[in-house]
Amino acid sequence: MTGKIDQNQIDYLKVRAGMGRISRREFMGRMGALGVSVAMAGTFYAQAVHAAGPVKGGMMRMGVSGGESTNSLDPALAASPVPYNVLNQFGETLVNVDENGQLEMRLAESVEASADAKTWMFKIRSGVEFHNGKPLTAEDVMRTMERHSNEDSKSGALGIMRGITSMKVEGDMFIVGLDTANADLPFLLGDYHLMIQPDGGFDNPAAGIGTGPYMVEADEPGVRHLFKKNPNYWDDSRGHVDEVEILAINDTTARMGALQSGQVHLVNRVDPKVAALLDRAPGLSVKSVQGPGHYVFIMHCDTEPFLNNDLRMALKYAIDRKDMVDKVLRGYGSVGNDMPVNAAYPLFDDSIPQREYDPEKAAEHYKKSGHDGSPIILRVSDVAFPGAVEAAQLFEQTAKAAGIPLELKREPGDGYWSEVWNVQPFSASYWGGRPVQDQMYSTAYLSTADWNDTRFKRDDFDALLLQARGELDEAKRKALYSQMGMMVRDEGGLICPMFNDFVEGVSDKVQGWIADPTGELMSGTASHKCWLTA
Amino acid sequence: MHPILKLVSQRVALGLLLLLAASVLIFAGTMILPGDVAQSILGQSATPEALANLRAELGLNDPPVTRYFNWLAGAVQGDLGVALTNGQDIADALGRRLGNTLFLAFWAAIIAVPLAIFLGLLAVRYRNRWPDKLISGVTLASISIPEFLIGYLLVYFVAVKLGWFSSVSMINDSMSLGEKLSAIALPVGVLVLVVLAHMMRMTRAAILNVMQSAYIETAELKGLSGFNVIFRHAFPNAIAPIVNVVMLNLAYLVVGVVVVEVVFVYPGMGQYLVDHVAKRDVPVVQACGLVFAAVYIGLNMVADIVAILSNPRLRHPK
Numbered sequence: 001m002t003g004k005i006d007q008n009q010i011d012y013l014k015v016r017a018g019m020g021r022i023s024r025r026e027f028m029g030r031m032g033a034l035g036v037s038v039a040m041a042g043t044f045y046a047q048a049v050h051a052a053g054p055v056k057g058g059m060m061r062m063g064v065s066g067g068e069s070t071n072s073l074d075p076a077l078a079a080s081p082v083p084y085n086v087l088n089q090f091g092e093t094l095v096n097v098d099e100n101g102q103l104e105m106r107l108a109e110s111v112e113a114s115a116d117a118k119t120w121m122f123k124i125r126s127g128v129e130f131h132n133g134k135p136l137t138a139e140d141v142m143r144t145m146e147r148h149s150n151e152d153s154k155s156g157a158l159g160i161m162r163g164i165t166s167m168k169v170e171g172d173m174f175i176v177g178l179d180t181a182n183a184d185l186p187f188l189l190g191d192y193h194l195m196i197q198p199d200g201g202f203d204n205p206a207a208g209i210g211t212g213p214y215m216v217e218a219d220e221p222g223v224r225h226l227f228k229k230n231p232n233y234w235d236d237s238r239g240h241v242d243e244v245e246i247l248a249i250n251d252t253t254a255r256m257g258a259l260q261s262g263q264v265h266l267v268n269r270v271d272p273k274v275a276a277l278l279d280r281a282p283g284l285s286v287k288s289v290q291g292p293g294h295y296v297f298i299m300h301c302d303t304e305p306f307l308n309n310d311l312r313m314a315l316k317y318a319i320d321r322k323d324m325v326d327k328v329l330r331g332y333g334s335v336g337n338d339m340p341v342n343a344a345y346p347l348f349d350d351s352i353p354q355r356e357y358d359p360e361k362a363a364e365h366y367k368k369s370g371h372d373g374s375p376i377i378l379r380v381s382d383v384a385f386p387g388a389v390e391a392a393q394l395f396e397q398t399a400k401a402a403g404i405p406l407e408l409k410r411e412p413g414d415g416y417w418s419e420v421w422n423v424q425p426f427s428a429s430y431w432g433g434r435p436v437q438d439q440m441y442s443t444a445y446l447s448t449a450d451w452n453d454t455r456f457k458r459d460d461f462d463a464l465l466l467q468a469r470g471e472l473d474e475a476k477r478k479a480l481y482s483q484m485g486m487m488v489r490d491e492g493g494l495i496c497p498m499f500n501d502f503v504e505g506v507s508d509k510v511q512g513w514i515a516d517p518t519g520e521l522m523s524g525t526a527s528h529k530c531w532l533t534a
Numbered sequence: 535m536h537p538i539l540k541l542v543s544q545r546v547a548l549g550l551l552l553l554l555a556a557s558v559l560i561f562a563g564t565m566i567l568p569g570d571v572a573q574s575i576l577g578q579s580a581t582p583e584a585l586a587n588l589r590a591e592l593g594l595n596d597p598p599v600t601r602y603f604n605w606l607a608g609a610v611q612g613d614l615g616v617a618l619t620n621g622q623d624i625a626d627a628l629g630r631r632l633g634n635t636l637f638l639a640f641w642a643a644i645i646a647v648p649l650a651i652f653l654g655l656l657a658v659r660y661r662n663r664w665p666d667k668l669i670s671g672v673t674l675a676s677i678s679i680p681e682f683l684i685g686y687l688l689v690y691f692v693a694v695k696l697g698w699f700s701s702v703s704m705i706n707d708s709m710s711l712g713e714k715l716s717a718i719a720l721p722v723g724v725l726v727l728v729v730l731a732h733m734m735r736m737t738r739a740a741i742l743n744v745m746q747s748a749y750i751e752t753a754e755l756k757g758l759s760g761f762n763v764i765f766r767h768a769f770p771n772a773i774a775p776i777v778n779v780v781m782l783n784l785a786y787l788v789v790g791v792v793v794v795e796v797v798f799v800y801p802g803m804g805q806y807l808v809d810h811v812a813k814r815d816v817p818v819v820q821a822c823g824l825v826f827a828a829v830y831i832g833l834n835m836v837a838d839i840v841a842i843l844s845n846p847r848l849r850h851p852k
Contacts, residue, residue, distance in 0.1 A: 063702075068809040069627070072620035154572075154588040159581050206621060220630075221620055222809055223801040224704055247704060251796045257689045257701040258799075264702075414812065418573040450581045 009034055014044055054512060058532040059243040062521065063255045063264035067248025069222030074205040075195040076148060076155035081268055081520055082225075082248050084192055088524030089227045089244055090131070091195025091210035094122055094141065094174075095186050097435040097523070099516040101346040103186055107136065107196055107211060108174075117181035117470055122174045122189075128234045130198045131215045138169040143200025145176075148193060157193035159443060159450065181470025183477070184438045192524065213239030213528050222248050227527075240512075240531035259284055259505045265532065267505040268520050271386070272330035275503050283508050288332050288501045289515045292344040292433025292440075295328075295385040295500060296336075297378065297395065299493040300455040303425040305376065309491055310369035315376075315406075316355060317362035318399040321497045327394060328387040332503045336496030339485040340431060340440050344499070344517045347437060347474060349482035355489070362402035375407035379420050383413035384428035391497065392428055422453045429453065430500075435518055437481050438469050445488060454493030461487055509533055538849075542839060549831040553824060557609075560823035561602050564816050571618055571814040592618050605817060614821045619813050624821050628806070632825060634705065635802040638718055639787035642725035647780055650730050654737025654776075655769065659761050661742065670738075673731035681728050685797035688720045703798040721798045725791060729783040736779040740772035747771075774841035781837035789826045 013030055031041035067082025075087050094108040103111070108122040128136040147153065149161035163185075166177035178185065195210055208216035213235070214227035227244040247264060249255040252271050258264045260281050270278060270286055279286040299306040299315070306312055321335040334342065337355055341348055380392040392408050399406040411420045411427075421429050434440040443449055446465060447457040461484060468480035488494060502520050506513055512530040516522040522529060572588040589595060596604075608615055614624040653673070657666040676684065693701035699719040709717070744750065745768055753763045792804025803822060810818040842848040 068813065069631075069806045070617065070619035070809050070813045070815060074620075077620075152587050152591070154584040154591070156584070158584050218706070220706070220801065221622070222805065224706070247702065247799065249702065249799045251799065253686055254689070254701065254797055254799050257686075257694055260694045261689075261697060261701045263700055414567065 010036065010044065014047070054240040054531040055533055056240050056242075056531070058241050059245060060241040060266070060510075060527050060530070060532060061245045061247065061264040062527070063247050063249040063258045063267040064521070065248075065250050065252070065255055065267075065269045067222050067246075067250065071221040072206050073208040073216065073219060074201070075193050075197070076153065076157070076205060078193060079156055082222075082246060084519070085246055085521060085524050086225050087192055087195050088212070089214040089225075089246070089527060090208055090212045090216050091197070092212050093190050093192065093194050093196065094124075095190045096525075097187060097190050097518050099514055099518065099522075101344075101435070101518070103190070107141070108186075111186045113183075113185075113472075117183050117185075117472060118178045120176045120178070120185050122176070122186075124172045124174055125234065126172060128211050129232045130211055131209050131230060132198065134198050136196065136211055138172050138174045140198055140200065141174045141196055142167050142169050143202060144194065144196050145174075145189075145200070147197075147200040147202055147205070155193055157191045160188045160191055160439065180466055182438070183469060183472050184436045187436045188439060190435065192519075214244050217243075224248065238525075238528040240529075241527060244527045256505070259507065262507070265507040265510050266521060266526055268502075270503040270505050272328075272332040272503060275330065275332060278505060285506055285508065286503060287506050287513065287515065288503045289517055290334060290342075290344055291500065291502045291517050291519075292342065292435075293431060293500050293502075294336055294340065294342070294433065294496050295388070295391065295428075295430050295498050296340075297392075297426070297428055297495040297497070298454050299495070300425040301493040302455040302457065305369075305371055306425055306493060308369045308371070310365045311371055312493060313490075314362045314365035314369060314402070314404060315399065316495055317358045317365060318402040318404050318406075319395050319495060319497050320357035320398045321355075322357070323398075324391055324394055324497045328391045329498055329500055332501045333498045334501075336498050338489045338492070338494055338496050340433075340444065340488070340494065340496065341437050341481075341485060342499050344433070345437050345440070347478040347481055349478060349485065352482065352485060352489070357398060359398070359402035362399070362404060366402065366404050373405060375405045377407050377409050377426060379409045379411050379424050379427040381411040381413050381416045381420070381428070383416050384421075385430040385500075388428045395497075422451065437484075438465070441465055441484060442469075445484075445492070456488065456492045456494075458487070458491075538839075538842070541842070542835075545835045545838065549828075549835060552831055553827055556827040557606070557820055557824055558602075560820055561598075561605075561816065564811070564814060564819055565598055567811075567814060571816070601816070605820060609820070609824070615817045617810070617818050618815045619810070619818075624818055628803075628818070628821055628825065631801060631803045631806045634800065635788055635791075635804070637705075637714070638721060638725070638791070638800060638802060639784065641715070641718060642722045642729070642787050643784055645722065646726040646729050646783070647733065649726070650733035650780075651737050651776065653730070654734045654741065655761070655764055657734065657738045658741045658745065658764055658768075661738075666738075669734065673734050676727040677731035681724055682793050682797050684727055685720070685724050685794060688723060689797070692720060701798070703800045705801070718798075718800070721791075721794050721800055724794055724797075725787060729786065733776070733779055733783055737772070737776050740775040741768045744768045744771045770844070773844040777840045777844075778837045781833040785830050785833045788829045 013027060028041050031044065062085065064082050064085055066080040071083050075091060078084055078087055092106050094106060095111065096104040096106050098104040107125050107128065109125045110123045112121045124136065124138045124141055130136060145167055148155040148157045149164060163178050163180060163182060164176055165179045168175050176185065198209055208219060213230055213233045215230050217228045218226035225246040229239055229242050233239050249258055255267045256274065256278055259267045275286050299312055316338055325331065325333050325335055335354065337352065343350055378392055380388050382389060396406045396408055420427050434443060442465065444451050444453060445456050445461065446452065447462050464480055464484050468477050471477045471480060504521060509532050510530050511533055514522060571592060571594055572585045616623055653669050657669045660666050689701045692698050700717055703717045703721050705714045705717050741764060750763060750768060753767045791802065792808060795802045795804045807819065807822040
């Protein structure tokens with residue numbers, strides 16, 4: 001063999017790998033012997049295995065951080081990653097948002113809007129059965145929506161149900177009426193809390209009965225959740241493995257250990273500090289996906305001293321975003337621009353200029369604000385976001401260079417969300433992001449929003465938001481969103497230094513992985529779309 | 535009434551009183567914590583209406599004193615109620631977790647206690663020579679290293695590098711005893727290393743103390759072998775302090791191993807309690823607190839009674 005690579009041998013090995021007859025390790029070794037570079041061989045292997053199509057069977061195990069013994073199977077109460085993934089195994093929503101930010105029909109077969117975008121009609125898929133054998137009807141859909149929006153609701157989706165004024169069923173159509181036009185309504189009904197349950201789950205909300213590809217087999221909150229394949233699942237293109245086990249592993253080191261020792265196939269939330277090291281370990285890879293989640297420092301625009309926009313601008317110029325992405329996220333993220341949206345959102349205007357660290361401009365604005373020079377107190381805690389305390393310390397240093405006296409106050413993690421966030425005028429926090437810009441802005445920047453954690457109350461902004469919501473012309477909507485983004489960026493109370501990536505560990509045995517920016521672990525569908533090889 | 539019986543019944547009554555006091559303290563403690571149940575359950579993204587609805591449903595609008603006595607009335611009838619957070623039956627969930635904790639503690643104790651006492655006797659037999667120094671050195675080193683670090687080291691070398699045991703010690707009902715034992719091998723190892731030194735050192739010290747007595751000299755003079763003297767004559771008279779420290783360590787194995795549970799993802803009581811404290815799930819915290827207090831009080835009572843029984847002067851008071 002004189003420098004020429006034997007194509008026949010390569011093709012033969014690719015066929016073997018595709019059939020699952022040889023392991024990845026063996027394949028790589030043989031390829032090396034044939035003079036193929038490691039990177040090339042890796043690509044060949046992935047091609048070969050992928051070309052062969054999904055392999056059925058096996059048990060996929062996921063080590064997921066963010067599960068507690070207090071978790072419930074009630075979709076309304078889900079708030080952390082383990083319940084999020086659990087819901088996605090047994091439940092399904094009307095629609096999903098796919099990896100390209102487009103609507104994907106699930107339990108709804110089609111969606112149509114009236115010309116004024118005030119009435120939306122969902123055609124409910126026929127021939128779908130719940131795990132208890134009951135067929136899915138439009139009535140079940142309506143009852144589910146009722147449970148999440150009625151007066152006694154404690155659902156995490158209550159906020160997004162608010163614009164709905166009427167709901168009715170006509171045959172297999174579920175019809176929603178809105179008080180104001182909303183071009184994004186289907187995206188809102190794709191929220192993961194809105195898993196369709198038989199009779200809306202009124203009689204037993206935590207029964208764990210849905211229409212999803214996997215059925216609940218064992219439910220031990222905070223420990224593990226076991227699922228078996230739903231034999232009557234309607235969509236053959238999903239659900240390749242026979243069983244799915246979700247283990248609640250909150251300790252980062254334990255989670256990484258479980259992945260390395262092969263006890264789990266997938267883990268969420270790889271610590272950026274060890275991601276590069278972990279990626280070098282054999283038999284697995286670290287995947288990083290840009291997401292809509294962001295880490296923030298929030299100022300109340302209606303409280304002294306943040307009443308003054310010059311002071312807000314001074315602080316916005318006094319933060320070194322690039323440095324924070326490098327040091328806090330270790331590069332697993334992207335810089336923020338003091339707006340709650342980024343390129344992960346549809347209709348994002350990427351021509352908006354990036355704000356840079358500029359101590360001179362910061363000092364100028366600070367001087368103009370006429371602030372008395374007393375320390376500005378920034379409240380922070382470890383729970384605000386991973387690395388929040390370090391980020392605040394970096395902020396303190398860069399602000400000092402601009403002559404702005406920032407003082408950090410460490411708060412206990414326990415009770416941070418009820419006592420500090422959305423209560424104190426200046427604190428660290430995070431946002432998980434939303435599928436569309438309208439939802440992000442309506443959730444936290446509308447004057448009347450419950451979670452308006454920057455107290456940004458502007459009638460002109462509210463008017464723009466409503467106008468954009470009802471605008472069906474995408475180019476015009478994009479222009480409106482751009483205008484709104486600029487308003488928040490230049491006049492709001494949000495300091496957004498960075499957007500964090502989803503950083504996840506994936507075993508080489510897992511095939512079919514795709515980068516999905518809408519949520520963790522392929523927005524909860526990793527077990528539906530991936531399959532296992534030997 | 536026999537004096538021993540009287541003593542035991544006195545102790546039991548006192549223990550119950552202590553338990554009641556502990557439940558008041560736990561309840562007061564959870565009331566002082568910042569934040570409230572509804573906010574903790576629904577998290578950062580809860581709307582005010584959702585919070586108000588949940589508060590009303592959980593009965594959080596009643597005054598704390600009413601809530602305490604409602605709970606107490608249920609508890610004395612054996613009804614621990616349901617968890618506020620996920621509606622699971624507390625007695626049921628707690629029972630499973632307690633079973634796991636006792637399973638782990640049992641296997642750790644069954645290795646650690648005899649081993650510690652044996653090593654203690656050995657250290658006395660070869661006191662101030664190399665076996666004594668080696669035993670003391672190793673056990674003191676293992677107690678001085680934080681248990682999570684020992685845990686991580688074992689995970690890295692034994693689970694990840696060698697692949698002998700699993701790094702995740704999750705056990706469930708569908709596993710056989712052998713599978714369970716293999717799953718808990720690493721946490722048992724850590725716990726043994728952590729509790730060994732304390733018991734070993736106490737055994738050594740207590741026996742050395744007795745070894746100064748005249749009757750030991752007699753035993754030696756009558757020609758008994760070194761180990762026989764220690765085991766048959768010194769050990770029985772040193773039992774009281776040894777049992778005391780053994781019981782303390784057993785209590786630790788039951789109530790103090792939350793860090794080990796987290797490192798090995800073991801579904802025991804510690805993690806269960808911590809999760810519910812974080813969510814201010816008062817009924818569960820109360821129930822766990824009671825179980826922990828009962829274990830402590832119970833084991834200490836056993837230590838006292840054993841100490842009395844092992845001492846003829848206390849057994850037959852004048």
